[in-house]
Amino acid sequence: MSTFVDEYPTEARVIRMAFWSSFVALTLGAVFGFIQALHRTNVVRVIDSTDYYTVLTGHGVFMVITFSIFFLVGVFQWAVTSSLERGPVDIRFTWSWYGVMSLGTTLVAIPILAGFTDATDMSADVLFTFYAPLQAHPLFYIGLVLFVIGTWLAGADWFLTWWTWKDDHPDERIPLPTFMVLTTMIMWYISTIGVAISILAFLLPWSLGLVDSVNPLLTRTLFWYFGHPVVYFWLMPAYLLWYNVLPKLSGGRLFSDPLARVVFILFILLSTPVGIHHQYLDPGIAEGFKFIVMTNTMFLLLPSFLTAFTVVASIEHGARQRGGEGYFGWLGALPWRDPSFTGMALAGLVFSFGGFTGIVNAGMSLNYLVHNTFWVPGHIHTQVGTAVALTFMAGAYWLVPQVTGNQLASRSVGLFQVVLWFVGIVFMTNAMYRGGLIGIPRRTAEPQYQGFEYEPLVGSIAELDAQVALGGTLLFLSAILFLWNMLLTAFNSGSEPVVDGSLPPALSGPEDSPRILDNLKLWTALALVLILLAYSMPLAGIVQDGGLFGPNVDAFPVFVDAVSTAVDATVRRLPLESIRGLIT
Amino acid sequence: MNPGVVKSLSMPNSSVAVETTRERELGHDEFDPIGTLALIALYFLVLVVMWLFTYFVEFVGNGPTVVGVV
Numbered sequence: 001m002s003t004f005v006d007e008y009p010t011e012a013r014v015i016r017m018a019f020w021s022s023f024v025a026l027t028l029g030a031v032f033g034f035i036q037a038l039h040r041t042n043v044v045r046v047i048d049s050t051d052y053y054t055v056l057t058g059h060g061v062f063m064v065i066t067f068s069i070f071f072l073v074g075v076f077q078w079a080v081t082s083s084l085e086r087g088p089v090d091i092r093f094t095w096s097w098y099g100v101m102s103l104g105t106t107l108v109a110i111p112i113l114a115g116f117t118d119a120t121d122m123s124a125d126v127l128f129t130f131y132a133p134l135q136a137h138p139l140f141y142i143g144l145v146l147f148v149i150g151t152w153l154a155g156a157d158w159f160l161t162w163w164t165w166k167d168d169h170p171d172e173r174i175p176l177p178t179f180m181v182l183t184t185m186i187m188w189y190i191s192t193i194g195v196a197i198s199i200l201a202f203l204l205p206w207s208l209g210l211v212d213s214v215n216p217l218l219t220r221t222l223f224w225y226f227g228h229p230v231v232y233f234w235l236m237p238a239y240l241l242w243y244n245v246l247p248k249l250s251g252g253r254l255f256s257d258p259l260a261r262v263v264f265i266l267f268i269l270l271s272t273p274v275g276i277h278h279q280y281l282d283p284g285i286a287e288g289f290k291f292i293v294m295t296n297t298m299f300l301l302l303p304s305f306l307t308a309f310t311v312v313a314s315i316e317h318g319a320r321q322r323g324g325e326g327y328f329g330w331l332g333a334l335p336w337r338d339p340s341f342t343g344m345a346l347a348g349l350v351f352s353f354g355g356f357t358g359i360v361n362a363g364m365s366l367n368y369l370v371h372n373t374f375w376v377p378g379h380i381h382t383q384v385g386t387a388v389a390l391t392f393m394a395g396a397y398w399l400v401p402q403v404t405g406n407q408l409a410s411r412s413v414g415l416f417q418v419v420l421w422f423v424g425i426v427f428m429t430n431a432m433y434r435g436g437l438i439g440i441p442r443r444t445a446e447p448q449y450q451g452f453e454y455e456p457l458v459g460s461i462a463e464l465d466a467q468v469a470l471g472g473t474l475l476f477l478s479a480i481l482f483l484w485n486m487l488l489t490a491f492n493s494g495s496e497p498v499v500d501g502s503l504p505p506a507l508s509g510p511e512d513s514p515r516i517l518d519n520l521k522l523w524t525a526l527a528l529v530l531i532l533l534a535y536s537m538p539l540a541g542i543v544q545d546g547g548l549f550g551p552n553v554d555a556f557p558v559f560v561d562a563v564s565t566a567v568d569a570t571v572r573r574l575p576l577e578s579i580r581g582l583i584t
Numbered sequence: 585m586n587p588g589v590v591k592s593l594s595m596p597n598s599s600v601a602v603e604t605t606r607e608r609e610l611g612h613d614e615f616d617p618i619g620t621l622a623l624i625a626l627y628f629l630v631l632v633v634m635w636l637f638t639y640f641v642e643f644v645g646n647g648p649t650v651v652g653v654v
Contacts (some may be wrong), residue, residue: 314619
């Protein structure tokens, strides 16, 4: 009997490297997040406000691209290897996609970090969404492309592994973890087409100077074609852990394997033809198309509700097996001292609250209320910042011992860390949501205005700021505790990993579901039809109105110095009186 | 082997005593997720209350947001 690392040492090495890469990104992202939380609220300002967007870009890209996706490939490699009980067809191919992803992420990091120094003109202060006419250094786009290609190769690796497995197991159903990996990757292939076209056909040639202009609405729309499914890409490894690992940690079994399959199929079908719901306020897309997208989005609530039911029922099964009784009394029978369980359960709790705020975002009329306000980062931080990130950290407490062969350095620190994250996120996001409702903007270094007062229904601006700063500080401390625990675990050699890596079968297994659920070609084809319906007319309209390369939009690389120097020079030339005239 | 039985994902390590607090084994037919129903009903109630609250935040005391008077 042995753990994962004894059984699959080479695969475990790839997974470890993916996890370490992801934790390095988490370190950078956490530092940047901490700086922002204190800067925005005017508690401590260690950077110049002009550098705020460099920090914000770094926080966004390192957290949601590098940290999340490197962790994802680690989890997926573990899931495929352990559920198919075999390694990749060629481990060199596996290393090659890890290499391409690492190269890509390094190339992306260079121009972002160069934004802090005046020694070079290089910068990429374009935020995670890189909307034109904000323009980044070409390296940023090249890096992103390489990173995405790396993930495509990873997907190909898992498909190859599955095809080879299928030859040996012709009549067997796809094991659930592998099914989840394959369906997620299909969604990823379909959705990354949008961002690939946006970068390769428009933004990269434009930043290289090969074309003079782009159509900002077109590149935005292509970004959001990818930008909504990418949130599910972050979320699916968390779902994979909730469906497969959480029931086991609770002491029970997955309630229904078929329901889990249906959920992942719904994500293939519905996660892409909804992207325009991020653009409700964009002029140039007809309201009717936005309405169709809103309808699709509301359908997308379905898999999340199915998940809430299935996962909670599985946890309850565990609690009942542990002797839990009553309508709510069973909650007390759960293993709350286990950091992996508690972290995932708290992540799920925050996710269910964030789901409500997502319904607000998704409704066209309510979206106008919260669009581009502090509410939106509140939503992001409950969803990817907690449902995903906290699940990953909790999952790491269970997985890292299995892929290193080392015992977790400290379970009690782990437990404290996940609870601290929960407390921090409750402080920070409730203030973000409430701030958004009274109109505080997002993505602003100094959201304080003269001659204007926000009017909170309850509390005060000072109280909201204090909560954001306090919450941000707790989250930062929590991240540091997690990283420290991981570092100690990595060097905790010679110990035994006190983790039982076996997963029990579902109460209702795949034999209870029709085989058509495993027909991946069918679901892919249906997804493409839905995308064609949702996107062909809006895209045609955008190109017809603004042209493929737009109405001569000037690039705006965020060279603050150049801009402010120009402004200073202009101001100096103007007599003081005329400026007064301009202002009053 | 029954094709429906999901194989364990990886081998458990025997040398370590794994915390087992299972008091009984509940199969598919003995398990009735009544607690899940209770929690979901509670969640639904919270949703309804929050939607009512949203109505006050969004509409009461404010003019129409989308089609304003020019």
